[in-house]
Amino acid sequence: MAPKQMKITEQTLSSIRFKGFGYDSMGASFADYGLTLHLEDNHVESVSLHMFDRNIEIIYYKNAVIERSSNNLNTLFLLSDTINNSNENSLILKKSIELKTLVLENRQIFEIETTKELYDAMEKSYKALLKAIPLEKNPDERYSLVVATYFILSKYRIISPGNGNVCEDKIKLMLNYKSQIEKLFQVLENKAGTAKDSSLSYELVLYYLLGDNRFMLDYNPDLKEIYNQFHKKYSSNSDAIEIGKTEEKKYFDLMFK
Numbered sequence: 001m002a003p004k005q006m007k008i009t010e011q012t013l014s015s016i017r018f019k020g021f022g023y024d025s026m027g028a029s030f031a032d033y034g035l036t037l038h039l040e041d042n043h044v045e046s047v048s049l050h051m052f053d054r055n056i057e058i059i060y061y062k063n064a065v066i067e068r069s070s071n072n073l074n075t076l077f078l079l080s081d082t083i084n085n086s087n088e089n090s091l092i093l094k095k096s097i098e099l100k101t102l103v104l105e106n107r108q109i110f111e112i113e114t115t116k117e118l119y120d121a122m123e124k125s126y127k128a129l130l131k132a133i134p135l136e137k138n139p140d141e142r143y144s145l146v147v148a149t150y151f152i153l154s155k156y157r158i159i160s161p162g163n164g165n166v167c168e169d170k171i172k173l174m175l176n177y178k179s180q181i182e183k184l185f186q187v188l189e190n191k192a193g194t195a196k197d198s199s200l201s202y203e204l205v206l207y208y209l210l211g212d213n214r215f216m217l218d219y220n221p222d223l224k225e226i227y228n229q230f231h232k233k234y235s236s237n238s239d240a241i242e243i244g245k246t247e248e249k250k251y252f253d254l255m256f257k
Contacts, residue, residue: 208244
């Protein structure tokens with residue numbers, strides 16, 4: 001965002017408020033913008049950016065978690081664009097933590113009318129997280145990034161089941177981060193109060209995804225080989241594909257609760 005000239009409008013022990021004044025070179029009013037510094041013991045603990053013309057407030061926290069009082073979707077776009085356009089690993093990781101927190105703590109963010117904006121939000125956010133996952137060395141944080149990515153891709157699959165690119169990206173996520181996905185499935189099984197082999201569920205979901213988009217197998221010999229191995233293993237079970245399909249939806253439903 002370009003600099004905005006502002007002046008102090010209010011100052012207390014707990015906050016300092018600023019509001020823009022004047023106009024930029026294009027004639028846009030700085031009065032549409034404001035800042036609030038939230039203080040504790042004379043130290044800034046968080047900063048609110050106000051966009052008065054859009055009734056939006058963005059709060060930046062010291063702990064790198066970003067929240068928003070309204071329109072979390074715009075925050076998601078901002079974080080995703082920053083990650084996707086950056087080549088600085090430290091910035092990518094910092095913003096990816098903010099993004100996955102926003103996604104996992106506001107899962108209803110994708111429960112909006114199915115429009116191009118929703119598709120763009122899912123596309124940008126999961127690609128941003130995919131970019132960040134291999135950079136993260138902390139196993140717990142990497143797991144959280146994988147979980148957030150899996151959630152977005154699963155939601156994308158529900159509203160656009162015929163999107164082969166999304167299915168392929170979900171398959172690659174599952175293959176590249178097998179241990180994290182199996183851990184997620186086990187956590188969700190425990191959440192549901194069931195005792196089930198998460199490794200079996202992992203294979204059946206993958207088997208279903210590969211079979212559901214076989215066009216990928218024609219140009220990706222590695223995926224074709226994996227599918228053939230699963231097919232050989234489960235071909236005697238006529239319900240294997242259907243079980244995998246059911247499991248995929250079940251795990252998404254459990255994640256959303």
